[in-house]
Amino acid sequence: MAESVRPVASIPPERDVTQRPGVPRLDSFSYDDVVVRKFLWATIIWGIVGFCMGLIVAIQMAWPAFNLAPWFSFGRLRPLHTNAVIFAFAGNAIFTGLYYSTQRLLKARMFSDTLSKVHFWGWQAIIVSAALTLPFGFTQAKEYAELEWPIDIAIAVVWVIFAVNVIGTLVKRRERHIYVAIWFYIASIVTVAILHIFNNLSIPAGPLKSYSIYAGVQDAFMQWWYGHNAVAFFLTTPFLGLMYYFMPKAAGGPVFSYRLSIVHFWTLIFMYIWAGPHHLHYTALPEWASTLGMLFSVMLWAPSWGGMINGLLTLRGAWHKVVDDPVLKFMVVAITGYGMATFEGPMLSVKSVNALAHYTDWIIAHVHSGALSWNGFLTFGMIYWLAPRLFQTPLFSRKLAEAHFWIASFGIILYVVAIYSAGVTQGLMWRAFDETGRLAYPDFVETVARLIPMYWVRVAGGSLYIVGAVLFAYNIFRTWRARPATYDVPVVQAPPLPGAAAPAPAPTPVPAGAFARFVSLGWHRKWEGLPITFTVLTTLAVVIASLFEIIPTFLIKSNVPTIASVKPLTPLELAGRDLYIREGCFNCHSQMIRPFRYETERYGDYSKPGESVYEHPFLWGSRRIGPDLAREGGKYPDLWHVRHFQDPRAISPRSVMPAYPHLATSDLDFGVIQSRVDAMAMLGVPYGDAITDAAALARAQASQVAASIAQSGGDAGLETREIVAMIAYMQRLGRDAQGNTGNIPGAAAPTTPDVVPAATAGPAGPGGAR
Amino acid sequence: MSLTEIMSNAGLSGYAEIALLLFFFAFVLIVWRVFRPSRKQELERHKDLPLDHDGPSTPRERRSE
Numbered sequence: 001m002a003e004s005v006r007p008v009a010s011i012p013p014e015r016d017v018t019q020r021p022g023v024p025r026l027d028s029f030s031y032d033d034v035v036v037r038k039f040l041w042a043t044i045i046w047g048i049v050g051f052c053m054g055l056i057v058a059i060q061m062a063w064p065a066f067n068l069a070p071w072f073s074f075g076r077l078r079p080l081h082t083n084a085v086i087f088a089f090a091g092n093a094i095f096t097g098l099y100y101s102t103q104r105l106l107k108a109r110m111f112s113d114t115l116s117k118v119h120f121w122g123w124q125a126i127i128v129s130a131a132l133t134l135p136f137g138f139t140q141a142k143e144y145a146e147l148e149w150p151i152d153i154a155i156a157v158v159w160v161i162f163a164v165n166v167i168g169t170l171v172k173r174r175e176r177h178i179y180v181a182i183w184f185y186i187a188s189i190v191t192v193a194i195l196h197i198f199n200n201l202s203i204p205a206g207p208l209k210s211y212s213i214y215a216g217v218q219d220a221f222m223q224w225w226y227g228h229n230a231v232a233f234f235l236t237t238p239f240l241g242l243m244y245y246f247m248p249k250a251a252g253g254p255v256f257s258y259r260l261s262i263v264h265f266w267t268l269i270f271m272y273i274w275a276g277p278h279h280l281h282y283t284a285l286p287e288w289a290s291t292l293g294m295l296f297s298v299m300l301w302a303p304s305w306g307g308m309i310n311g312l313l314t315l316r317g318a319w320h321k322v323v324d325d326p327v328l329k330f331m332v333v334a335i336t337g338y339g340m341a342t343f344e345g346p347m348l349s350v351k352s353v354n355a356l357a358h359y360t361d362w363i364i365a366h367v368h369s370g371a372l373s374w375n376g377f378l379t380f381g382m383i384y385w386l387a388p389r390l391f392q393t394p395l396f397s398r399k400l401a402e403a404h405f406w407i408a409s410f411g412i413i414l415y416v417v418a419i420y421s422a423g424v425t426q427g428l429m430w431r432a433f434d435e436t437g438r439l440a441y442p443d444f445v446e447t448v449a450r451l452i453p454m455y456w457v458r459v460a461g462g463s464l465y466i467v468g469a470v471l472f473a474y475n476i477f478r479t480w481r482a483r484p485a486t487y488d489v490p491v492v493q494a495p496p497l498p499g500a501a502a503p504a505p506a507p508t509p510v511p512a513g514a515f516a517r518f519v520s521l522g523w524h525r526k527w528e529g530l531p532i533t534f535t536v537l538t539t540l541a542v543v544i545a546s547l548f549e550i551i552p553t554f555l556i557k558s559n560v561p562t563i564a565s566v567k568p569l570t571p572l573e574l575a576g577r578d579l580y581i582r583e584g585c586f587n588c589h590s591q592m593i594r595p596f597r598y599e600t601e602r603y604g605d606y607s608k609p610g611e612s613v614y615e616h617p618f619l620w621g622s623r624r625i626g627p628d629l630a631r632e633g634g635k636y637p638d639l640w641h642v643r644h645f646q647d648p649r650a651i652s653p654r655s656v657m658p659a660y661p662h663l664a665t666s667d668l669d670f671g672v673i674q675s676r677v678d679a680m681a682m683l684g685v686p687y688g689d690a691i692t693d694a695a696a697l698a699r700a701q702a703s704q705v706a707a708s709i710a711q712s713g714g715d716a717g718l719e720t721r722e723i724v725a726m727i728a729y730m731q732r733l734g735r736d737a738q739g740n741t742g743n744i745p746g747a748a749a750p751t752t753p754d755v756v757p758a759a760t761a762g763p764a765g766p767g768g769a770r
Numbered sequence: 771m772s773l774t775e776i777m778s779n780a781g782l783s784g785y786a787e788i789a790l791l792l793f794f795f796a797f798v799l800i801v802w803r804v805f806r807p808s809r810k811q812e813l814e815r816h817k818d819l820p821l822d823h824d825g826p827s828t829p830r831e832r833r834s835e
Contacts, residue, residue, distance in 0.1 A: 175819065249821070254817035254820070257817075267797060
């Protein structure tokens with residue numbers, strides 16, 4: 001698809017209107033649609049890859065035998081699915097629409113064709129890097145931020161290149177007013193950069209291994225400040241920008257209310273950034289932060305629905321077009337999906353609702369109802385609209401597009417109905433007590449086995465969505481095949497800024513008095529015309545909102561009361577924790593017991609903030625497909641764990657956990673343990689003698705664990721295998737809070753003055769103890 | 771005295787309320803500004819921006835694929 005580029009020919013003098021007497025000077029230029037076409041193809045290709053990864057992990061949940069190999073197991077492929085659909089499919093879709101609309105809205109070619117190319121190829125290289133590292137267990141264990149530090153640096157560099165290209169285009173624009181879609185793009189660009197950089201700050205412990213600089217509560221806070229706003233500023237605001245451009249184009253009329261779009265923009269920017277803590281209700285996060293997150297989430301109802309109504313009412317007087325136009329069909333369902341998802345999101349942030357929904361499939365259903373409709377359908381609608389214009393030929397088949405719409409819509413319905421049912425079912429089963437006051441379903445696996453039929457319905461729904469996507473790809477491919485031998489490249493003319501043909505708006509009368517001048521907001525009108533100032537101020541709005549939550553979380557000591565008996569993991573346990581991260585166990589197991597009776601009855605005492613002060617990164621999890629492991633230590637003998645890892649269904653016949661026989665056959669890399677301990681020590685973990693002797697300490701403990709297994713009737717000779725490290729870690733979980741500490745010579749307890757005994761270390765906020 | 775100690779002793783119990791008021795003030799300011807009748811014409815004319823670049827664009831040249 002290489003497109004050779006020739007310089008734009010000069011306009012013949014007899015046709016150049018600027019040569020006529022009395023006509024002000026106009027610039028002649030063309031738009032760079034080559035890069036738009038590239039991003040369009042990347043969107044389609046990565047979309048199908050990402051959807052298929054989703055189907056694979058969906059099958060693995062319903063049929064665990066489909067975990068065919070270590071690199072093909074749920075824990076490793078689930079992050080590949082989320083990264084592929086968010087950053088590869090949605091990311092490329094954003095860039096497709098943004099590069100097309102930005103040039104036209106600003107009446108300027110992109111600032112630099114070279115930067116556009118570097119952005120395109122750099123982003124695709126990052127996606128390939130993700131595909132090559134995640135299945136092999138290289139992960140930071142932070143949701144949607146799994147990629148390891150070298151790739152994180154590459155993302156930051158490519159994103160800055162993209163930002164420079166967009167800001168440069170803004171600076172050289174020929175349209176005085178910056179349309180609201182561009183505001184959404186700017187806010188997305190600056191906020192994603194801030195979120196990515198600060199959440200991914202880490203200390204490298206190897207070429208593809210690092211530890212987050214934050215620990216426990218702070219790491220959880222930063223992760224969900226990032227995680228929620230990744231949804232907000234990657235899956236919402238840029239797509240709103242696309243909606244405000246492509247919906248009027250498809251409908252053939254302007255947006256319903258431009259003033260409403262401005263309020264929509266500012267209120268979203270102000271509010272979204274506060275909402276992250278609602279992902280951590282009833283955890284060890286301070287109560288005030290959790291409440292603040294809930295409050296702002298509920299307030300998000302208003303702007304989100306304002307935006308949805310604005311989008312839908314753009315069709316006023318043109319609803320009849322929806323019957324015949326698949327583009328509008330996709331967009332109407334997309335915007336409706338946005339409305340439903342942004343109604344449900346605030347509802348889920350209400351603590352009492354969240355108590356039922358958290359850790360269940362309800363959250364998965366919420367995410368997919370938004371992503372499949374809002375992001376997916378908006379992308380499909382946009383590309384169906386773009387394809388005839390970019391390939392300069394009619395769409396191959398409108399009927400095929402209609403079929404895509406109905407098949408995919410039915411797929412979404414099947415998916416969400418099944419998974420909402422699964423979520424509510426499991427949440428209710430977890431909290432059910434029988435008439436004697438005992439848990440009605442004490443065996444966790446009962447609450448999973450009940451979901452399997454619903455998981456198969458999800459597989460069916462997802463398959464239909466993929467069938468639709470394949471029809472879509474075929475339709476666009478056939479459209480491309482019918483393209484002309486050479487593309488027309490229109491030469492556009494527009495006056496430069498400032499120019500005689502584009503006079504500045506008449507000055508607004510300046511009111512007398514300082515207060516009157518302030519509230520007249522002429523200063524804001526001026527900002528809108530200054531792209532760099534506008535960008536800086538948007539950034540400030542986001543940063544200030546973030547700091548309101550981050551500074552107290554990090555600096556007020558009472559937020560994280562430390563516990564005297566909590567000590568660092570031993571080197572072998574740390575190696576086991578790294579294996580836990582490598583295998584993606586955190587995708588299915590939480591390590592955060594909430595202060596509810598139905599949780600403490602099932603798992604043990606609720607989790608305290610002080611328990612995770614050495615947790616780089618935190619591993620609280622967000623979904624329980626398996627039971628919580630925060631108090632797993634000492635529950636079962638070592639041999640039970642060996643048998644369970646080798647074949648979970650031999651221990652629990654209805655378990656859906658993948659088997660990990662390779663842990664008992666793969667050698668543990670004792671050579672890297674010292675560098676891992678050194679990295680943790682750099683982060684302030686008091687490692688004592690392990691700083692100089694980590695490998696020897698690990699070997700000694702491994703021999704003890706292996707001997708215990710052999711004495712119990714298990715295989716001998718496991719002291720060099722990975723499984724001993726994993727079991728050592730499992731047996732340590734939750735033991736410190738019970739007063740049983742690790743055994744590193746010289747390892748120190750927390751030294752801060754507010755150390756409290758384990759028995760009294762409650763949650764930070766008043767809402768914690770229930 | 772470290773920053774941590776300063777923050778810990780600052781008595782920031784009303785921090786969340788301050789944040790809420792800050793937002794509320796900004797929100798009222800924006801709504802008032804945007805929905806003033808005198809700004810309606812000025813703002814609403816921008817809504818046509820996505821539609822006004824589809825006019826005739828001449829001349830055309832050919833680019834080979």
